Amino acid sequence: MKLVSRAAWGARGYRLPSGATLYSSSRRRGVKLHYLGTAYSDRSHDRCDDYVRQLQAQHMDGNGWSDIGYSFLVCTHGYVYEGRGLRRRNSANGNTTLNEQDYAVCLLVGSSGLTRPTDAQLHGARNAIDYCRSEGPAGTWLGGHRDGYATSCPGDPIYVWAKKGAPRPGATSTPAPAPSEEDDMEAFDVWAYKGKDEATDAYAYLRGTNRKVDALLTQVAGLSAAVQSLASQLGDDVDTEQVVAAVQQAIRDAVIQVDVDITGTQTA
Template structure:
């Protein structure tokens, strides 16, 4: 696993303390739901991924309607398979749509969007599985793996990620 800690990607501190949780039923998979540049997946553009996570956090902190205290996701995974720590382990996240849905599942966001880069890379799918496995092993996540749209009216996580989740979120087969 290529874990990028909050300190390493330059996270701002939460606006107020995050709620501690012991466990969840599982994990919900998300996407950005906005355009993601298609060329972000090029190996030479990995240096842009930390800035993209900072931008996601800045957008969430600026959203006073939702009143996010921090980036909403537990983890964010870039197209190169690096797992960026969001709220992290044992923290109530805020991405699933309402309080009960947030209590029930952690959230992992694949850095793909509704245009541009819409198809997750194999490295990214592997990274999402790494994040799910970490949440299970050290965060008390249960066996459920669902898409954000499972239980909440949204297009998230997009059709490609939703199809992958429906197949059981398998690790890509090495070529």
């Protein structure tokens, strides 16, 4: 992880001002992701330190906070800036309870201008999340500022990424195991079948298929009962050919047609 310490980016009171409160609980639930919520333009990396200092000044002088509000910040070049860090409670999640509950990691993108994180930035954010989990007492929960608080932060691109588990760019997901015969129907997602209209047709198709299968099973049950009835009548003096003929007739009566066209047309 390309970690930029408070001293390295020139934080005001880089050892953290005394007003930044220590976390009172022993563990965090997880990590909440944030964006700036204002316009943001990308810049060369040598200007990122200036922006983080500007943000700190806004939080301290404008908001009256004891320090920059986030636990960590990630620039578009993938560098992770130490904000309040792992030990001091952030002030970005909405209220004291929410601040105590989760770390706050801000990706330097805005609600306008640059709105989508770069691949390097996503790698950096993933590093920050892992750092909060391995070095701080963060659990595995991951979400956005909007979880539990009325806000659009961290924006849709970052929020969708968080809800996918914050995968690294270019990572390939592990394919799901093939469904067994018992759960084939449950595993078939009709809403992923080309589109909503086609999915509706597919759903009707499956329902029709189920009805045909149910009817066939009923017929087979009738056949079984007929065979059992005939078997109970067998005796030493029964004509075998007569029994065979009776069974064949029972099949025709109970099943009618076993070869069923799934589209609804029955074939002889």
